[in-house]
Amino acid sequence: MENLIRVAIIEDDPRIRQLMQLIVDGSPGFYCHQVFEDCESAIPALEKNSPHLLLLDVDLPKMSGIEGISLIKKVAPNMNIVMLTVHEDDETVFDALCAGAVGYLIKGLPPDQLLLYLKEAHAGGSPMSSVIARKVVRHFHGGQNNPLSPRETEVLQLLCLGENYKTIAEKLFVSSNTIKAHIKKIYSKLHVNSRAEAVAKAIQKRIVR
Amino acid sequence: MENLIRVAIIEDDPRIRQLMQLIVDGSPGFYCHQVFEDCESAIPALEKNSPHLLLLDVDLPKMSGIEGISLIKKVAPNMNIVMLTVHEDDETVFDALCAGAVGYLIKGLPPDQLLLYLKEAHAGGSPMSSVIARKVVRHFHGGQNNPLSPRETEVLQLLCLGENYKTIAEKLFVSSNTIKAHIKKIYSKLHVNSRAEAVAKAIQKRIVR
DNA sequence: AAAAAAACTACCCATATGGGGAATTGACGG
DNA sequence: CCGTCAATTCCCCATATGGGTAGTTTTTTT
Numbered sequence A, B: 001m002e003n004l005i006r007v008a009i010i011e012d013d014p015r016i017r018q019l020m021q022l023i024v025d026g027s028p029g030f031y032c033h034q035v036f037e038d039c040e041s042a043i044p045a046l047e048k049n050s051p052h053l054l055l056l057d058v059d060l061p062k063m064s065g066i067e068g069i070s071l072i073k074k075v076a077p078n079m080n081i082v083m084l085t086v087h088e089d090d091e092t093v094f095d096a097l098c099a100g101a102v103g104y105l106i107k108g109l110p111p112d113q114l115l116l117y118l119k120e121a122h123a124g125g126s127p128m129s130s131v132i133a134r135k136v137v138r139h140f141h142g143g144q145n146n147p148l149s150p151r152e153t154e155v156l157q158l159l160c161l162g163e164n165y166k167t168i169a170e171k172l173f174v175s176s177n178t179i180k181a182h183i184k185k186i187y188s189k190l191h192v193n194s195r196a197e198a199v200a201k202a203i204q205k206r207i208v209r
Numbered sequence C: 001a002a003a004a005a006a007a008c009t010a011c012c013c014a015t016a017t018g019g020g021g022a023a024t025t026g027a028c029g030g
Numbered sequence D: 001c002c003g004t005c006a007a008t009t010c011c012c013c014a015t016a017t018g019g020g021t022a023g024t025t026t027t028t029t030t
Helices: A014-025 A039-048 A065-075 A092-099 A111-122 A130-138 A150-160 A165-172 A176-190 A195-204 B014-025 B039-048 B065-075 B092-099 B111-122 B130-138 B150-160 B165-172 B176-190 B195-204
Strands: A005-010 A030-036 A053-057 A080-085 A103-106 B005-010 B030-036 B053-057 B080-085 B103-106
Touching (some): A005 A014, A005 A039, A005 A111, A039 A065, A053 A065, A053 A111, A065 A092, A080 A111, A092 A130, A130 B111, A130 B130, A150 A165, A150 A195, A150 B195, A176 A195, A195 B195, B005 B014, B005 B039, B005 B111, B014 B111, B030 B039, B039 B065, B053 B065, B053 B111, B065 B092, B080 B111, B092 B103, B092 B130, B150 B176, B150 B195, B165 B176
Parallel strands (some): A005 A053, A053 A080, B005 B030
8 A cells, every 4th residue: 555656637538537437446556545626726735635646637628737747736736747638739838847847648549548647757767659749859959059159158057047248348358349249240140239139049049058 | 773762871880881881771661872981082972972861970089979960060951860879868869869860879789670760760750769859859858947036038039039228118118217227136136147148048038038 | 370269458438237215105904 | 962064045246148239340141
């Protein structure tokens, strides 16, 4: 009883909910601890007695699964949340991951596959299909297309650290007028007209770390 | 011959290289197109005749696999690059993904598992172990710990869009003095003293999207 | 060798910014 | 009922910033 992985499920469709519960409960090593049909009722219960793993439906009637994650994380920060979805091609993956989910799985996986994924999630992994993974990976791509010269990139990096004309000039052993010129060029190339915008673009376009 | 997935391999260890080649060539649906022992010699060849998939060793003697990705992407932008590593726990995952790799696999996978992953990569997926995936997912986490009040967060978001006191004030229907006061508070809470730093922290700590 | 791009320097000027201090209002919790 | 905090408004002031214009020198590309 002590070594079992305690699992909770939040799923509005009664058929799927009961099916999941059966799969989890009927598997060695797992124990279906709690079952809910919405986040509202789940949150107080999860606060009292939190399981190791939570299977959370993305599409819920009242509060969506995504909104639920943030609230659930507040009451049970150490629980691993695995999202369940019908559409492999939805764009909520990022919101879910940002909110604190660790995995993102499709409903209707073969039971043995599902259980394998749940073991991985409990062991510190992030189970997701490779199609989902590619969505995530794409967010890291696209850092090459930077229109800036090497020197400008260097200046922009220091800009992102909050340095001003003078301190950047000192670090690069040039006049602060030069830095100003570089920054003007950076602004025109990035189509911005303030530090804040430049820094935002630099980080989002991954021109800097 | 036309429907085969053309694969190239860059791997310095002759044993592993030949083993990989054997696995790929001996599998229906795959065709080992080119084999190299370093990026330097691979790049000119990949430019001429690029395969669908490239298996790229992370640890190469001269130019590292990570450095290689950027250069290879320049000559063959549409090729899917899958990294191969011995250590599942290295931190180069992010560099590799940022540089343009689509997958990250461990050396020594069972051949059938490897081939399954390669099919996924070719089909637009991002194969990686769930341990690697968790590393990636962790980069999306941690957006909750924001010490700012709701209003301050709102102001910070507009700050990241490059707005100034006046325009923010107009959008929020308050005086620009108020915005200034909010921004002062934001700076003290985030321990910064300029817009640039505030924006950088906001994005990196995921206080804003 | 010529042209183009990158790097560097300088000066003027209007305005935005950051730091300091001070005060009022409303809401929430002990 | 009182303290705290968020939200709001206002003032002053030194300095940083962004825009414009105008150069020279070096490096790279053609």
